[in-house]
Amino acid sequence: MKIGIIGAGALGCYYGAKLVRGGHRVCFIARGATLQALRTRGVCVRRDAEQFAVTDLQATDQAREVGPVDLVLVATKSYDLKSIAPALRMLKGPETIVLPLQNGVDIAEQLGALTEPAHILGGLTYLPVSTVEPGVVRQTGEEKPMLLGPLRAADQPAADAALGALRQAGIAAEIPADIRVALWMKFLLAVCTMGVQSVCGRPIGPTREDPDTRALYTACMREVAAVAARTGVVLPDDAQEQMMTAIDAYPANVKASMLQDLEHGRPLELDAMHGTVVRLGEALGVATPVNRFIYAALKLRAGHSIS
Template identity: 45%
Template sequence: MRIAIFGAGAVGGYFGARLAQAGENVIFIARGEHLQAMRRDGLYVESILGDFRVAPVEATDDPASVGPVDVVLVGVKAWQVPEAAESMRPMVGPETFAVPLQNGVEAPDQLAAVLGKEHVLGGLCRIICSRVAPGRIRHAGMEPYVAFGELDNRPSPRAERLRAAFERAGVRAEIPPDIHVAMWEKFLFICTLSGVGAVTRAPVGVLRTIPETRRMLEQAAAEAFAVGRARNVALPDDAVERTMALIDSLPPGGTASMQRDIIAGRPSELEAQNGAVVRLGREVGVPTPLHEFIYHSLLPLERRARGEIEFP
């Protein structure tokens, strides 16, 4: 398959490298020093499953130069999706489809608003990774996993082709019976870990061990669960318990990317995670007091990171 990775940072870089290593025709859309390093040295992945390097790589900062592809894997941060959708238009032909891999549950609608619903699948991934230097990705935890599917949950040959490509690359990939349930299950996990982690600045091993912060994790997951159910997402009854089990399985030093971005003073996915729980909850009349506290507490840091306000 001809696969474009739009946003070749941690997530996009890792999965794109695995696909390229397996022989797929992968084009990385990147920029700045990261792009220069990839063009010069290839893409190096440090992984708990074994380090590897992909070289040479096809990489560019100009989507128009790529032309239509089979699939676009969208690896940008959640807040960058609307702009990315506009930029990827030249790569979207009649048969092209886009798969969002970022955190949150709103990306499919944002992509569909620009590209058309027929060009979009729902999608998600699970992995702990980061870009540690230009041209260098570190996979530090979790078995890499992707899931995707048609927005109406019908079986489709195109989704199966992509699943097979990931399988050839040694990445566990699934087409779940209900992609919206799968995305919301991931959402429960990531908005809980990100929000509580960012407001406490502690790694997951600490959060799940101290009784008070463990209760925060449980409450955050329960609030997101209530919002999903109120929005007619068929989340299973034990979704909160499964979220906590996943949190309990993480390496003790694990942190979420939103947490790391906020601590480092970078723009983050706050609006697409805890902000989204608050916003989507209000739309269906579901109170989310802990997510409101987290969202409101982190807003000053978020707005400073975006240059909207200044303070020491």
């Protein structure tokens, strides 16, 4: 396949490198120091059991040089979606499959509003990967499978084709029974961990051990589950228990990505997370006081407002 990667951060570089190694023609849409690194030395992946590098790739900041591709992986942050719209339109032909990997439950809908909506899948990953320096990424622990699937019945063949390309490259990937449920399950976990830790300014250990902040985790999740149900997505009866079990299993010093972004003065994915819960809650008649508090507590620091 001819594959475009929009966003050459940790996820984009990791999956892109494996796709190159699997024999696909891959082009990264990147900029700045990352673009320079990809052009001069390619991508280096460091894992617990191996290290490998790929150089047989294309990297550019001009998507028009690439043209339509078979598959696009969108691996930017959620707040960058509007800014990458011109590149996506350049890469997307009538049969191009688009696989977004951002945090959030309405990413495909947002992308569909920015370009032709056909063949835009739902996608998510729990992959533990980080950027060491531009073009160099570190993947630790288990390579948890990427989850992807059609949001419309007509896109099942597109999902199957994307799955085949990923697996051909040795990427762990699965199509769950309902990608919407999978998206909301990840959202359930991400919203509460990002919000509670960012408001408290503390990692996962102290916030899950203190009774008051642990209660914030569960209250936040109850609101998300209620919003999901009102949209027609029914989560498992023990969804919140599953997520608290996952939270309790993390090393105590783990910090949610939003807390890390806050500490380093980077933009926050606040609108895609708590802003979405509040916005959908208002539209669907679901009260979301905990998520509204978290949003209000962080929005001035994030420079965001609910849209």
